[in-house]
Amino acid sequence: MLPIAVDAMGGDHAPGAIVAGALAAAAQGTPIVLVGPPDLKERVDVGDLPLIEAGEVIEMDEDGGRAVRRKKDSTLVRAAEAVRDGQASAMISAGNTGATMASALLRMGRIKGVNRPAIATIIPVPGGQPTVLLDAGANAEVQADWLVQFAQMGSIFSRHRFGVASPKVGLLSIGEEPGKGDGLRKEAFELLSAAAGDDLNFIGNVEGRDVMSDAADVIVTDGFTGNVVLKTLEGGLKAVVNGLLEAFASSPEYKEHAEALMPAMLPLYSTLDPETYGGAMLLGVDGVCIISHGSSSQRAVFNAIDVAREMVEADVVGEISRAIRPE
């Protein structure tokens, strides 16, 4: 297997946490190539990991598309080029999401026949199978037929990522009955119903309350709604967890009881922790591209690399290519 290209400079805790995660993955036998500045090894311990040199870094707050066009020697652009040129099997970044998408799209290109790539993100489901939600923000506006491709790509991702044999695909809307929702949803419902078959298990409309449940394995929506849903859940869970922690800390006695309860709460906490899943995947580009959360720790990077390896080994890109353009 070709090495996985890891953007050493992307994310709030770069390069330290990123390189540490890469080293941990390498220790488990996954081939890695770092992408970073020439002096990276003077800044952090990189072990004997190889390095693709890049002279520039795209910052978190830069406009993604513009930055990729201007910073042609950035770690993100070089990582995408490494995949394009057959030096790497996948790229991973916890940096600027827009720039990660743009570099993958502009350097790797789209899979033939794919209208638009989409970000497939993973929503944890306490006590159940996680839900794959796409698009989580690549396309603020979409057309109904793009949603059919999102459904196809999301199904392939769900199969390989979570081993779901026939993923249930729901269309996010505001009512379960066909015909509920805006014009886009009504048209997409028709197209998805027509496309349903052996490879696409379309179960109809689902609602917001189904996102964090076992109702569907894959939920398709436009990138505006998907991004709002993802961030609303992140914010909501954070508010609740903070509220609980405050309550637990409100007296020494409560603190003791809470500590005794920690082992029971740990599995739930771990399920809800975004780091558990290692990141989102940009589906529809001609190569594996994993987008990690900006706050990624060493563990999140390690998990993201693991996901990238799985997606490469399962040839998810090849499978999408065959599904979108059948012989």
Add this chain to the structure above:
Amino acid sequence: MLPIAVDAMGGDHAPGAIVAGALAAAAQGTPIVLVGPPDLKERVDVGDLPLIEAGEVIEMDEDGGRAVRRKKDSTLVRAAEAVRDGQASAMISAGNTGATMASALLRMGRIKGVNRPAIATIIPVPGGQPTVLLDAGANAEVQADWLVQFAQMGSIFSRHRFGVASPKVGLLSIGEEPGKGDGLRKEAFELLSAAAGDDLNFIGNVEGRDVMSDAADVIVTDGFTGNVVLKTLEGGLKAVVNGLLEAFASSPEYKEHAEALMPAMLPLYSTLDPETYGGAMLLGVDGVCIISHGSSSQRAVFNAIDVAREMVEADVVGEISRAIRPE
């Protein structure tokens, strides 16, 4: 004050919980008139509450608009007519949301100058001021200038409902910078910026993570996104609470510690409980219309009546009318 018309037959626990909530509110001095079938008092104890008779009931799963057109003698239609005809100061229902909207819209009518009524729902914020989110589902598709009216109406609601002197209004989008989002958001951002002033404290774009936070007092969006956000949060919180309860019940020892912690967790639980806020308000119709959750208990109905009374006393409808059509 004219009595508040309570739809005795709307909601999963009607008429029992509804009438019990109405009786509790009446005991506190709020004038009430029930709207229900002629034999209501044979089915539940209605005390000495007056009754407006209605021969039909709109079920939860009926199409709202169609049901209102067909069932002209339904409790919902009669409640809205009572407000229109000056027999009641407000209407409340925990029944079919679409039919509640339709009956209010068709019988009370829109406030002059209002493009479209919007559902203002209340998102709890642990440790902070709740956020008013609108539209939560009245309009699946909106135009940019409607969002400006939603901002105006939401500000008036926030002022009277929560006593916020100058409510911070955010436009829900997928990035904080101006120009982020789809075409609708870009246009709305311009219009909201132009409309900002003494009565409209527009703070710019907000993101999903700001919904359950103190970032904004009022968040405006289209009814599709708003409904998805509301239900996503409901589902997500339910999943987390269920996960916690399961963890707490997983051993007798854990159960004891959890019980000892309950007093500490109660304020958070109460904040997150949708019943605490009593329901959403349909803003822009020519009368006070409160839409309660279908699962409303006696306590939720009591709180909804309290909100209706406050909104009547504050003359929120008159204030919206003056704001939308200034002299």
